[in-house]
Amino acid sequence: MIPVLLMSAFLPVYSLAGSVLGCPAGCTCNDDTFVVQCEHSKLDVIPITLNPAIQRLVLRNNKIKTVDAAFQFYRDLQYVDLSSNHLVNIPTKSFFHQEKLQELHLNKNKLSSVNNKTFQGLKSLTVLNLRENFLEELPKGIFAILPKLEELNLGQNRISKIDPLAFDGLRCLRVLFLDDNLLKSVPTSSFFVMGSLAELHVGLNAFDGLPDDAFQGLSRLSVLDLSSGGISNLSDYAFRGLSGLRSLNLGDNRLHQVPTNQLGVLPRLEELGIGQNEFAVLSRGAFRGLSNLRRLDVTGARNLERVERGAFAENLNLETIVLVSNKKLRSLDEGSLEGLPNLRHLVLKENSLESLSETVASWGELKTLELTDNPIRCDCQLLWLLKLTKQRNLTNVYCAKPNNLRDQQLKGLTAVDLGCSEGEPNRQTILIIFGVGAVILLAILGYFLFRYRLKVRDALKDYKFNKRAISRKEHEYQKTFSEDEYTLRGAGQLPIKHIPVTEL
Template sequence: MLTTITPSKESSVNAVCPPSCICNDETLTVVCKENLLNEVPITLNPSIERLILKQNRIKTVDVAAFQFYGSLRHIDFSFNQLVKIPPQALVKQSRLIELHLNHNKLSNITDKTFVGLIALTVLNLRSNYLEDLPDKVFKPLIHLKELDLGQNRIQRIDSGTFEGMSMLKVLFLDDNQLTRVPTISFQFLASLAELRIGLNSFRNLTNESFLGLNSLTTLDLSGAELVNISDHAFQGLNNNLRNLILTDNRLVTIPTKQLSKLSRLEELSIGQNPFPSLLKNSFKGLTNLRNLVISGAPELTTIESGAFSDNLNLESLALISNKRLSYVAEGVLTGLPNLKDLVLRDNGFTTFKESLAAWPELRKLDLSDNQLECECSLVWLRDLLLQRNTTHVLCASPSSLKDKPLKFLTSEDLGCSTYVGSHQTIIGAICGIVVALIALLLFLAYRYRHKVHDVFKNYEWRKQTKVNTKQAEYQKTFNDDEFIIRTAQHQTLKPIPVTEL
């Protein structure tokens, strides 16, 4: 375990703090920012642990100067004019934990550059002029955990570049000139958890592009100019990958099949791609997805039914600045039982349906910067916004309500009184017509009551006559003579005794 060295009285007395620098012998920190320094001061307290030399004019690391400061744990050379670091210039810095060399003009590093930095855990080389990374260049850094090589000009990474870096957790390779993923170079990075490799020119991800990165939890491929992703490009990442960033590429469809292999994925950002719609089961297989961000998709117009049918654990959905997005199918959001945060900001919506989502159950809601037509159908939304501490939702039309907050408008402002009045007028007119018809029928019945009576009387007479006629016909069928004859015949028929048989 490293211990802090307290400066001796002799070292404090002999130390000289350069003009405009801040030297603190209690915290063992020296800060010389924007001092126009051309070299590392050699008159500082030899026991200092933090040396901040940001924004100066230093062009090289003086080997002799650093021989005086063997207790350094933090060095910041950022925003200088460093063009080279002599071999073994930092060999005496066995206690150094962080080294910041970002925003300089370094174009070359070798396997001798970092010799002696056995305790280093953070190395920042962002925004330099590095073009290639030779074999074993970082091998002395056996305890390095974070390496930032972003914003350089790297075109080539040798197969053994990362040899000896078994403890590396975070690697930045973004914003370089790589044309393919340096898969073979990853073989020594079994502990890598975070890889930022966007803003390159890959175009295609071949099968097993990230082979060997079995511990990877975050993969950033934003701005990598991806057009195609092979079916097994993410092979080997399915057990641990939690966060995938695919924004700002050239994907014309959601890579559903490729993503389905990442069953443990929890966060996905896939905006700024030219896909026109989210189809049914677009994110099939992502059953653990909790956070989905789709922003700046220029061609996105619709979200079809069932788009999130496999994502029932989704808690946060952000659809932001998709200027043409105006349609979300019925039930798409209500089918997400765990949805708590919903951001629909700066899209092409002109209205929102009350049935679109379980609005009262949302923890966060942002509907701002849409082109809303404020009318009576949005009274429910006005009432919802009044109950919540949300961002202002402004009206885009009609012109009389333009740029006015919806939550502060009255029902009359939204035209509800006119709407209700017109319906009442129609209902009243129908009732009036019905009453008039009933009155007319009663009037006619009273005026022609005698004729009506005669009609009913004739009807009853005809009905009675018909009954009498039927009775007469029935009686005719059996006259008296026939009845006598039939009776006599019946009496002559005697039963035959059983004994006579």
């Protein structure tokens, strides 16, 4: 009782004398902004001599082992950071007087358990960070006394068990981190009480696969992170019910092919990360049904060898394609990136591309093109790219081959350096187009001749018959009247031949 009375006696003096009297060594105390920062100050307890009107208290990177009664003196706190300390437990009602507290950061400590009375009194809390502790399970109603909580971070713990009603009462929760724990399956049964959840991070767990309706109850989910989960199998309706999902990260799993059908139930998906998986090809229509997709990231797919023409045929809203660090990707099929009117950013860094055809994509609208760290062969086939880089500063390309151009920047070379004349590619293109056109024309003509060969033969036969008939008639006509006879008859000089009566 005596220490409390002494403290209350000092408080008025503190407010008059300023922060110097009560500010511990190694701390910064500002009575104008009501902010106290004590980082790396070697504190082992929470100081009780601070200005009682402080609103923001940062005690990061100290040696504090418990939360004691000191907090009862600071009832205007809105932000508390106790991360990177040695907290082992939090006594009941430690925050009972912090009704104005909005953010509490307890990450990077040694907490092994919390209960439904640990956070009693935190009626205004919106952010609770318990990341990087030793929590093993989440019992029923553990957060029920936090009605305004919007963000809960439980990542990097040892959680293996979650009660179906562990999140009961969190009707305002928008963001939940459960990543990097020991969960063996998606805790579907605990999602029903979080109808407002918009963002879920549940990667880096021991999931083998996702069953049907794995995220049932999360109809408002917008962001889903399943990266590094060891997922090798997705059931056909794993994402059913997530019609509003905008962002999905499936990177760093064990998928052997792009889950086209499973992704097709996500019509509003705008961002997809699917790198570091086992598939070898992005086949035609791989992302069928994702008509609103704007950004695709395929980074570190160690077996990816080919991107087929038409892989993005139905993704006309794509703005950014990231194909990075795919070491077996040596070329792109012609036209594999064409027909994308909104494509603005194309990142092709750190692959094994030796060349790039002009017909791969439509380059006119690109704002960003990254080709660095590829073993590019600088020859006449890249004259179009040389012109493009000089017209628009899109990328820095360094030659890997041939040896005489190694490590030289493509932009600084000429057509002669690439081993071709200025007009050679155009002439070659014209000749190819002309040759292909001629072949197509001959093929069409041959097809029609073969299909209508009988009619053609009959037509030729009729033509020859009519011609012979006409010739015969002309011959008979000429035989009936000789030229002299015709002349005499015309002059009326030929005698009239009388026919005997007997002949009649």
